[in-house]
Amino acid sequence: MKDRPTDIDVTVLASALGAWGIEPAMLTHAPVGFGDHHWVAADAEGRRTFVTVADLAHKPHCGPDAAGAWTGLSRAMNTAATLESALGAAALVAPLRTGGGETLLRLTDRYAVSVFPYVDAPTGHFGQVLAPGARRKLVERLAQLHATQPPSTTPVHEPALPGRPAIEAALADPQRFRADSGPYAQRCQALLSTNYAALRSTLERFDSGTAQLASDASTAATVVTHGEPHPGNVLDPGGRTLLVDWDTVALAPPERDLWLATDAPEDLTRYAELTGHRPDPTLLAYYELRWSLDDMAAALDVFGTRHPDTADTRQAWEGLVDAVAALADSQG
Numbered sequence: 195m196k197d198r199p200t201d202i203d204v205t206v207l208a209s210a211l212g213a214w215g216i217e218p219a220m221l222t223h224a225p226v227g228f229g230d231h232h233w234v235a236a237d238a239e240g241r242r243t244f245v246t247v248a249d250l251a252h253k254p255h256c257g258p259d260a261a262g263a264w265t266g267l268s269r270a271m272n273t274a275a276t277l278e279s280a281l282g283a284a285a286l287v288a289p290l291r292t293g294g295g296e297t298l299l300r301l302t303d304r305y306a307v308s309v310f311p312y313v314d315a316p317t318g319h320f321g322q323v324l325a326p327g328a329r330r331k332l333v334e335r336l337a338q339l340h341a342t343q344p345p346s347t348t349p350v351h352e353p354a355l356p357g358r359p360a361i362e363a364a365l366a367d368p369q370r371f372r373a374d375s376g377p378y379a380q381r382c383q384a385l386l387s388t389n390y391a392a393l394r395s396t397l398e399r400f401d402s403g404t405a406q407l408a409s410d411a412s413t414a415a416t417v418v419t420h421g422e423p424h425p426g427n428v429l430d431p432g433g434r435t436l437l438v439d440w441d442t443v444a445l446a447p448p449e450r451d452l453w454l455a456t457d458a459p460e461d462l463t464r465y466a467e468l469t470g471h472r473p474d475p476t477l478l479a480y481y482e483l484r485w486s487l488d489d490m491a492a493a494l495d496v497f498g499t500r501h502p503d504t505a506d507t508r509q510a511w512e513g514l515v516d517a518v519a520a521l522a523d524s525q526g
Contacts, residue, residue, distance in 0.1 A: 196225040196505035202247060202305060204233075210301055211235060213292040214309045216243055227426070227439070228509060229253075229492075234312065242312035243290070248441065251304050252495065254356035255421075255442055255488075256349075260304055267441055269347045271297035271308055274440035276345035277418065285338060286437040287313055287429065315434065318425025326458070328432025332423065333461045335435045336451050337468040340417035344445055348418055351446035353404045355484065357491025364494045365393060376501035378511050382494065385518055392522040399524075400487060403480040407447075415471055419446045423455050449477035454485070483524060489517040 208218050218235040224244075226232055229252070233245040248267055250256075256266030271289045275297050278288035289297040289308045301307045318324070324332065355361070363370065368386045371379040386393070407414070420427070421442025429436040444450075452465065452473050466472045493514035501507050 196509070198223045198225070199231050199247075202231065202301070207233070207245070207247065207301060207307065208235075210299055210307050211243075211245065211309065213294070213296070213299055214243070214290055215293060216309065221245070225505075228506070228513075230441075235309075244310040244312045246308050246310065247301060248306045248308070249304065250306055252492075253441065254491075258356070264298075264300070264306060266349055267306060268298045269349050270441050270443050272347040273345045273349070273418075273443050276347065277339070277342060277440075277443075280342050280345075281338065283311075284434065284436075285335060286440075287311060288440065310438075313429050313436065315430040315436070317438075318428050318431040320424050320426040322425040322431075324425055324431055328435075329456050329458065329461055330464060331432055331435045332425075332428060332455050333452070333465050334468065335437060336420070336423060336448075336455055337465050339420060339437070340448050340451070340469060340471075342418055344418045349444045351416075351419065351421075351444035351450065353407045353484075355400070355404075355487055355491065357488060357495065360491045360494045360498065361393075361397070361487065364498065365390060371497060375499065376497065376507070377503045378497045378501065378507060381511070382497045382514070385515065389518050389522050393518070396483070396487070396521045396524060400480075400483055403476075403483070407477075407480065414447055416445045417448050419444055419448065419450045421446075421450065423451050447474075447477055449473055450481050453478040453481045483521075486517045486520045486524075489513050490521065493517070 204221055208221050211218055216235055217237055219238045220236045222234045224232040224234050231247040235243045235245050250260040250263040253263040253267060256270065257263035274288040275291060278286055287310055289310055291297055298306050298308050364386055368383045371383040373380050420437055421444060422439065423437060425431050427437060427439040429438055448471055456462065462473045493510045496507060496510045
């Protein structure tokens with residue numbers, strides 16, 4: 195997140211890092227990503243680690259509430275740590291374990307903290323179009339991940355949309371976005387009203403795809419998927435190609451990752467050569483549709499309550515507009 199949270203006590207955070215044997219001389223907020231909060235910790239000798247504070251109240255893919263999200267996120271972080279043991283640090287950046295072997299600690303009832311090695315490498319960004327060589331390396335990295343034996347802690351991906359209630363509530367009553375809630379409320383109301391029919395039709399199509407996926411569950415191939423392997427979650431894309439940000443890791447069809455990594459036939463052919471699995475175009479389209487619905491739900495969750503005008507809410511608004519446009523276009 196770009197905005198520094200006002201309800202996280204940095205003194206308490208610094209103290210929590212002691213579980214990892216870290217005594218930060220400096221703790222610097224890092225305005226990157228969307229969803230979690232980040233800091234860079236530096237000790238007296240200048241050694242750095244990357245600190246992530248997750249907002250358990252807003253992690254529906256990990257669990258429906260803070261308690262459920264804690265369990266889901268703990269499983270995800272433990273999975274990533276185990277994957278590093280199997281794949282090596284040259285493939286991913288996984289959470290470090292505390293002296294007690296934990297990958298995630300409670301900071302407050304709402305927040306949880308994890309710590310990662312600090313990697314001095316360029317990162318990509320969401321929406322970036324990778325050069326063909328870099329894209330090929332990402333697909334090959336995913337093939338390597340997908341061929342790995344799933345750790346016992348790996349969450350199971352649920353096709354049903356976790357943010358569906360937020361979408362249903364917004365479509366059922368666009369007037370709920372009251373002007374006094376914040377600067378984007380009435381814009382949400384207008385956007386949803388204008389695109390109501392297309393969004394309803396899209397949800398019906400998504401439900402049909404979800405039902406088909408559920409009926410095929412007993413025979414469909416499932417692998418360890420990252421969940422969000424876009425360039426923003428890759429350090430040194432085209433070079434070392436290190437996968438980061440593992441809260442969405444889950445057992446799922448490979449297409450959950452592949453649609454976001456490439457749409458080039460030659461890359462999908464390369465994936466099939468490496469794994470023996472030929473990507474299913476229907477599933478690729480399904481997961482692309484699901485991504486836009488997830489983005490829409492996340493933004494509506496923000497704008498359905500009181501909100502200010504900040505860098506984060508501006509980013510959420512841009513994401514909502516893009517998601518609704520993609521969903522409306524998909525009906526064409």
